Amino acid sequence: MEMKTTAIHKKPLNISSERVCDCDITHLNCMTAKEWLKSQIGVWQFFYEKRDIRDKTVHPATFPISLSKKVIELFTHKGELILDPFVGSGTTLVAAQDLERNAVGFDLNEKFVKLAKSRLTETKLFGTAKQIAVCDDAINIPEYFKPNTIKLIWTSPPYANLLNRARKNKSRRDRDNGQLGIVEQYSQDVRDLGTMSIEDYTKNMGDIFEKLLPLLKQKGHCVINVPDMWWENKRITIHVSLIEELRKRGYELRNTIIWDRTNIVNKVGIFGWPSNYITMGVTFEYLLDFWKPADTTNDNRDG
Numbered sequence: 001m002e003m004k005t006t007a008i009h010k011k012p013l014n015i016s017s018e019r020v021c022d023c024d025i026t027h028l029n030c031m032t033a034k035e036w037l038k039s040q041i042g043v044w045q046f047f048y049e050k051r052d053i054r055d056k057t058v059h060p061a062t063f064p065i066s067l068s069k070k071v072i073e074l075f076t077h078k079g080e081l082i083l084d085p086f087v088g089s090g091t092t093l094v095a096a097q098d099l100e101r102n103a104v105g106f107d108l109n110e111k112f113v114k115l116a117k118s119r120l121t122e123t124k125l126f127g128t129a130k131q132i133a134v135c136d137d138a139i140n141i142p143e144y145f146k147p148n149t150i151k152l153i154w155t156s157p158p159y160a161n162l163l164n165r166a167r168k169n170k171s172r173r174d175r176d177n178g179q180l181g182i183v184e185q186y187s188q189d190v191r192d193l194g195t196m197s198i199e200d201y202t203k204n205m206g207d208i209f210e211k212l213l214p215l216l217k218q219k220g221h222c223v224i225n226v227p228d229m230w231w232e233n234k235r236i237t238i239h240v241s242l243i244e245e246l247r248k249r250g251y252e253l254r255n256t257i258i259w260d261r262t263n264i265v266n267k268v269g270i271f272g273w274p275s276n277y278i279t280m281g282v283t284f285e286y287l288l289d290f291w292k293p294a295d296t297t298n299d300n301r302d303g
């Protein structure tokens with residue numbers, strides 16, 4: 001069924017994308033050499049803090065503020081502009097507020113946008129950086145920005161329809177935490193990427209990110225947080241689908257970072273023993289780090 005869309009004229013948002021630090025123009029971020037050295041390790045661990053939302057009835061899939069801060073500190077300077085196309089509870093905006101970066105987050109669901117806005121009012125306001133939460137489909141994002149203004153796209157997208165089913169797996173059965181039989185979807189809106197098959201999901205993600213590429217500055221990074229998943233005893237490699245699709249759409253993969261979640265997994269069970277070895281899916285996730293390649297159209301490489 002075709003969805004009706006409301007014709008709203010959207011103007012570019014009034015938000016700065018300019019650095020406010022004194023760092024050398026060639027520097028990627030405001031880090032010292034010592035801080036940079038620590039960030040070179042390709043496996044990252046984080047703890048949740050009090051302000052993090054861990055109640056799945058409030059939002060089913062949030063990442064920690066500390067993870068968001070690390071990505072932002074690595075790939076932006078103070079004052080630069082960050083985009084989260086699937087902002088959920090607004091963790092990226094909270095991290096950007098802490099670090100004095102401008103940031104805009106989009107979500108299809110009004111209730112999550114309200115939640116994101118309320119989280120932003122919890123911390124005392126200082127500095128000149130703005131953080132804005134907008135309720136809209138990610139495919140419409142280009143209407144809100146001028147080209148070559150965004151320094152970092154950082155997000156945790158939905159994972160196709162893999163969470164859009166009742167949780168029946170053994171790990172949930174063993175736990176008395178109210179998650180058995182729960183469907184961790186965001187909505188049943190046809191535009192919600194969490195309702196799509198992996199094939200439709202991959203194509204839709206490609207369409208969204210292709211339209212975002214012109215907004216990104218040259219060599220601006222795009223970091224995507226995804227896990228792989230088990231579905232009917234098959235491994236669904238979401239990270240492979242996304243790497244292939246984003247490469248087709250003009251992004252270049254720079255780094256694959258592992259978010260090691262072993263320090264925050266609260267219960268370990270025996271899965272598949274003794275005949276079927278399966279790793280516990282919750283123990284790690286991928287952080288796929290792409291960038292927009294530098295413009296080479298003026299290169300004279302062929303002649």
Ligand SMILES: C[S@@+](CC[C@H](N)C(=O)[O-])C[C@H]1O[C@@H](n2cnc3c(N)ncnc32)[C@H](O)[C@@H]1O
Pocket residue numbers: 059061062063064085086087088089090091092106107108109112136137138139155156157158186187191192193194
């Ligand atoms: C994994 S969550 C993001 C969680 C976020 N990182 C946090 O810490 O709260 C993905 C979000 O994408 C939203 N979403 C799904 N389809 C969308 C679309 N087409 N456009 C914008 N947002 C969408 C969902 O409502 C959901 O909140």
